[in-house]
Amino acid sequence: MIAIGVKVGGSRTDAVALHEGAVIAKAVAPSLPGDPVRSLADAVRKLPAAHRAEAVQLSVGLNTAARAVMERQGLARVGVLRIGGAAVDAVPPGFGWPQALRRAVLADWENVDGGAGLTPALRTPLDRAAVTRFAERTRGRVQAYAVTGVFAPADGSQERESADLLGAEVPVVLSGEVAGLGLVERENATVLHAALSSLVARLADELTVAASTLTPRATVLVTRHDGTLAGLDYLRRQPGLTLGSGPASTIRGAALLAGLDDALVVDVGERRCRIGASTQGYPQEARAGERIGGVQVSLRFPELTVLTDPLHRLDELAEAVDSMQPGAEPLPVVLVGPRAAAVPDHALPGLRLLRPEHGEAAGAYGAAASLVGAGHERIFRPGDRSDPDGPHLDAVRDEVRELARAGAVRAGADPRSVDVRVDPELPVPYLPGAVLIRARAMGPPLPL
Amino acid sequence: MHLDTDALASLARGCAVLGSGGGGPAAPMIPLVEAALGECGPVALVHPADLPADALVMPVGMVGSSAVGAERIGGRAEPARLRDRVEQQRGGPVAAVMASEIGGQNGCLALAFAARCGLPLLDADSMGRAYPLMHQNVLELAGIRPGPTLVADERGRTVVVDHVDGPHLEHLVRAAVDALGGRAVCSDYPLTAGQAADSAVLGTVSLALRLGAGELPEPLLTGKVTAVQRHGAAAVSVLVDGLGPDSGRLLRVEARSEFVAAVAEGRALALVPDVIALLDARTGEAVDVEDVRYGLRVRVLALPAPPIWYTPAGLALGGPEAFGLSGLVREEVRA
Numbered sequence: 001m002i003a004i005g006v007k008v009g010g011s012r013t014d015a016v017a018l019h020e021g022a023v024i025a026k027a028v029a030p031s032l033p034g035d036p037v038r039s040l041a042d043a044v045r046k047l048p049a050a051h052r053a054e055a056v057q058l059s060v061g062l063n064t065a066a067r068a069v070m071e072r073q074g075l076a077r078v079g080v081l082r083i084g085g086a087a088v089d090a091v092p093p094g095f096g097w098p099q100a101l102r103r104a105v106l107a108d109w110e111n112v113d114g115g116a117g118l119t120p121a122l123r124t125p126l127d128r129a130a131v132t133r134f135a136e137r138t139r140g141r142v143q144a145y146a147v148t149g150v151f152a153p154a155d156g157s158q159e160r161e162s163a164d165l166l167g168a169e170v171p172v173v174l175s176g177e178v179a180g181l182g183l184v185e186r187e188n189a190t191v192l193h194a195a196l197s198s199l200v201a202r203l204a205d206e207l208t209v210a211a212s213t214l215t216p217r218a219t220v221l222v223t224r225h226d227g228t229l230a231g232l233d234y235l236r237r238q239p240g241l242t243l244g245s246g247p248a249s250t251i252r253g254a255a256l257l258a259g260l261d262d263a264l265v266v267d268v269g270e271r272r273c274r275i276g277a278s279t280q281g282y283p284q285e286a287r288a289g290e291r292i293g294g295v296q297v298s299l300r301f302p303e304l305t306v307l308t309d310p311l312h313r314l315d316e317l318a319e320a321v322d323s324m325q326p327g328a329e330p331l332p333v334v335l336v337g338p339r340a341a342a343v344p345d346h347a348l349p350g351l352r353l354l355r356p357e358h359g360e361a362a363g364a365y366g367a368a369a370s371l372v373g374a375g376h377e378r379i380f381r382p383g384d385r386s387d388p389d390g391p392h393l394d395a396v397r398d399e400v401r402e403l404a405r406a407g408a409v410r411a412g413a414d415p416r417s418v419d420v421r422v423d424p425e426l427p428v429p430y431l432p433g434a435v436l437i438r439a440r441a442m443g444p445p446l447p448l
Numbered sequence: 449m450h451l452d453t454d455a456l457a458s459l460a461r462g463c464a465v466l467g468s469g470g471g472g473p474a475a476p477m478i479p480l481v482e483a484a485l486g487e488c489g490p491v492a493l494v495h496p497a498d499l500p501a502d503a504l505v506m507p508v509g510m511v512g513s514s515a516v517g518a519e520r521i522g523g524r525a526e527p528a529r530l531r532d533r534v535e536q537q538r539g540g541p542v543a544a545v546m547a548s549e550i551g552g553q554n555g556c557l558a559l560a561f562a563a564r565c566g567l568p569l570l571d572a573d574s575m576g577r578a579y580p581l582m583h584q585n586v587l588e589l590a591g592i593r594p595g596p597t598l599v600a601d602e603r604g605r606t607v608v609v610d611h612v613d614g615p616h617l618e619h620l621v622r623a624a625v626d627a628l629g630g631r632a633v634c635s636d637y638p639l640t641a642g643q644a645a646d647s648a649v650l651g652t653v654s655l656a657l658r659l660g661a662g663e664l665p666e667p668l669l670t671g672k673v674t675a676v677q678r679h680g681a682a683a684v685s686v687l688v689d690g691l692g693p694d695s696g697r698l699l700r701v702e703a704r705s706e707f708v709a710a711v712a713e714g715r716a717l718a719l720v721p722d723v724i725a726l727l728d729a730r731t732g733e734a735v736d737v738e739d740v741r742y743g744l745r746v747r748v749l750a751l752p753a754p755p756i757w758y759t760p761a762g763l764a765l766g767g768p769e770a771f772g773l774s775g776l777v778r779e780e781v782r783a
Contacts, residue, residue, distance in 0.1 A: 087520055088523065089524050122629040
């Protein structure tokens, strides 16, 4: 079974072909500014035709979305619907955004009454009439909607209800499917997703066309920020899912190439270097505070330290690597990227260093070797006083597990072989008895 | 003096330092306060003595989970509604807002409430730092009664807690917050400007602003976090290994919900009620207890708490024993 992975970077596009996880061919082409699909096609076309004909999977790492937000190019005009009313009007949508981005994206917004709580008893009824009025007011003036309801990651029913009222003429992105708790940051992330919908839809179309001749038998997938993959249909519904995916596929690819689950990864380029960590084969997530184009978002990007001009500042590199170590027992360090060889061994003393073959194409390798995945999380308070007959922890854990599984299947995974991992439950600070339940599901793509 | 959005970043940084690693993260409050100041204009910062002695002061603080607070961010009408309820209870107009806890998120929240109520903010608070329990405050030490305390959610659902002592207040308010879904705003220990002038910790908003602008004490140690040991849910030990001029020195920082002791060679260089802050050496921001991790480069700072916390009654309420620390003696000689 042959899988092809591609990473379209700022200056170069790498492509690798894998057979049962081993690299059988690789190619590189210069990246063409503003034309990621042609860059991809140029690199893939250099792979042997026989491999392309046989490939069942084409996994693509794109930086188009991040670029579009940064440069404010090709963004859709978004109607922003918040559900929470007077309980959440202390900070309006788009607050604190850079002016130019706000002007480019925010067509109109409304905050309607409604919203969920930690338990069903705390739910406020949705003001359906207000949603309908907003739909009428914005019809024809917006190219996408972003809907953010209070506690939607725990209970997304009112977001789905609103989506029905907003209609099917333009894409509707629901916050509960985009990010976790933290209303403002989740809303920001949801609006950016919606803003990317037109561009990403075009990109998906172009990819489909390009793949039909380059790799006619292959399922086309894109990389996402947690080191997993998603199909193009899913990408259209979650247009921002590629944000943060570049470092993620590199970290995953580097760890796989080195044959390690837990390692630090140093991706060395000409002008800058990115240091991340692989935990059980997947990128370690940053805690919080990610920004895209000057906007605070609550997406779980890989934790990264970025250094400019690393080859002339090796002291800083050593210190940055050391401060990324998760404990006193240092993890081995995998050096990848086009300039990995330029970092001398003595720059990182006392550490096990690996420079795996094909490391310059670690991002493309990571894309080719990854699985389709999704995650789900929920805050739950067992035995809640206001809801004594409510569900028990085991039932909720099972539900979260199933929602993660369903998410992976929606993202394009083969339902027959999805593997679900439930993280150990974490206590929620200052909320006695409450736990955060998280599950991640992944599996190979459905061969269709 | 007036506080506007320019002061906000400094205030948040300073409140985080005074949080001693607890009190809830201050930085996420910035948009909330910025929106309030933007809509309602700058807020006058006043000394309690500038107000008539019988003028009513409304203390304010958020209670519950900061995770829930990040979801239910609050409403524009919430501050004025709380003020109306306080006025109903007290039978007169509120003249100023005061933070019930300067450390962490509540030091910032009070500024948003003052702005939306159109009231001045007192340059004072009830703790001078952050503490985990509501009655761990200097008004309790001064014999001011906790009630009537108002607990309200952002939709105006309100619970009045009265005729209780400090420890009992905590139980009742926690139960109310639980029933309100994990987040509420609370106005406790109602007082007058005269009582604030006599009993509150004075000058703490100015102090936070100065700390946030970089007027910080010399660090006890600058180094790298080389171990973070969590003993159950509540207790954390952090080892900081000196770097640069501090190379070869080792500091152990004990934490509960806040950092409570900094120990070197068996002697406490700082001990609660001292404020102990770990500043990220790269960003200069104070690090919360739950965010301390291996490898972080930090400057460990200590600041004295208000003098009343070092009296026998103060130590009993907010000293080492209150955190289950025994056998530690604070180093008396400290610059």
